[in-house]
Amino acid sequence: MRxxxxxxxxxxxxxxxxxACKAFLATHPQAELLxxxxxxxxxxxVGWARCTQVTxxxxxxxxxxxDVALRRKKDSSMRVAISQLKSADEQSPALADVCVSAGNTGALMAxxxxLLKTVDGIDRPAIASVLPNEHGGFTTMLDLGANVDCTPEHLLQFAVMGSALVAAVDGRPDPTVGLLNIGSEVIKGSDVIKRAGDLLRAAAAGGHLNYHGNVEGNDIFEGTTDVVxxxxxxxxxxxxxTEGLxxxxSQFIREEFTRNWWTKLAALVALxxxxxxRARVDPRGYNGAALLGLRGLVFKSHGGADAYAFERALVRAHDAARNRLLDQVRGRIVDTLQSMPIQPADEFVRPAA
Incomplete structure (x- = not known):
């Protein structure tokens, strides 16, 4: 994997x-880095084994x-890195299998x-990642920052992509999907959320999604649905x-266990x-989110990631490429959207009051 x-x-x-790259190479002897x-x-x-420098x-x-990233900085490291996923022609393979960046989220998405274009039927890529839940597993959540303003159709597309991701990676052929809202009742939420709920229910009625219904913030960690x-x-x-909490x-626990020598002794026993x-709730361990819906595999690391967190993003990207996540997700998306056409939805006209 490159x-x-x-x-x-x-x-x-x-x-x-x-x-982070050096640590990753030490544990992945078959991987190569650009x-x-x-x-x-x-x-x-300079001189690192299995590394090629691209200036x-x-x-x-x-x-x-x-617009600065798109039009002015045409030789930026972010742009050049993404370009490694493109083939020079149909006969030549791409120079890299996956790209990882911790840079500006909006610029990365744009x-x-x-450069890569989106899969047919998808208007915008979405950032998807996992959060731990009470069942000892993970809840996949999207979008996590790529699209600030979304239409109901975009949310439906995110649901299709999230379902495809979980089915491909976790081997669950029919993952449950929840729509994040301020209540579980159908009548709650904004106009966009209500309309998205209508579309998701229609998709479920047609057998295209396993739609659970509205979910609230606590459901993310309770593991109520596989996808939020x-x-x-x-x-x-x-x-x-979540990261702040x-x-x-962790800080609260550290303070309580260091108050006096009794609590320090208790800390040794409980170490x-x-x-x-700490490993279970450490957000660094879950770093590395996939940009779904693109004709190339791109992973976004947290901008404030330390070396350990960025290494985890590299590991996640490597595993996704090794398991041919792009092909699996793209195939499911295409099959689903062809049987359930969705009109392009870059503009959403709110209904008159």
Missing amino acids: IAVDCMGGDHGPSVTLP LVGTAEALAPA ATEVVAMDDPV LARY VCDGFVGNVALKT AHAL PVLKRF
Whole structure:
């Protein structure tokens, strides 16, 4: 597997991405990396085995507007890294099987969509990742930040893609889908959510989705459904809230176990349990989200990821490429959407009051 890595992306850039790449290579002897960045930034990686350096002269900053990434910075590390997924012609294979970046989410989505295009029937790619649930498994959630404003049709497409992802990766042929809302009742939610619910119920009636109904925030971690669908604004807020809560809980436990020598002794006794708890809720262990709906496999790392978290994103991307996730998901999406056509929905006209 060959992974194109945008080494300049994220809050920390090469100071995080390069150590993560080195650690990843040590545990994946069959993998190869295409390190994309400026020559100066990639200098510490000169001579690394199973690495090829691809020089880019520009960097997409975390606060750059999308139009800057698309039109002005045409030799950015992010753009060059994504370009490695494209074949020069139909007879030649692509230089990389998957791309990983921790850069600006909006720019990554825009560039990936522009360079790779979307699968037929999909208007916009969506970011999908997993969160731990009470059953010891994971709940797949999308969108997590790629699309702030979504139409009902977009949410339906996200549901199809999320179902395809879970079916392909987890081997569940009929995963359950929930629509994130402020209540389980059908009458609750905005006009967009209500209309999306209508579309999802129609898809379920036609046998295209296993739609559970509306779910609330607590259902994500209770594992009520296999897939939770929402727009990117809500999804990103939920994700960041989850990460903040996990960090706060770890800090609270640390403070309580270090209050005095009695609590420190108790901490020693409970250390194995505490380590397992930390591993279970540590958001770094779940880093690496797939951009679904593209004609190429792109993974988004958290912008603030440290070396361990970015390494986990590399591992997730490698496993997805090795298991041919793109082909499996794309095939299911195409089959489903061909039998249940969805009109393009880049514009949503709200009904008159």
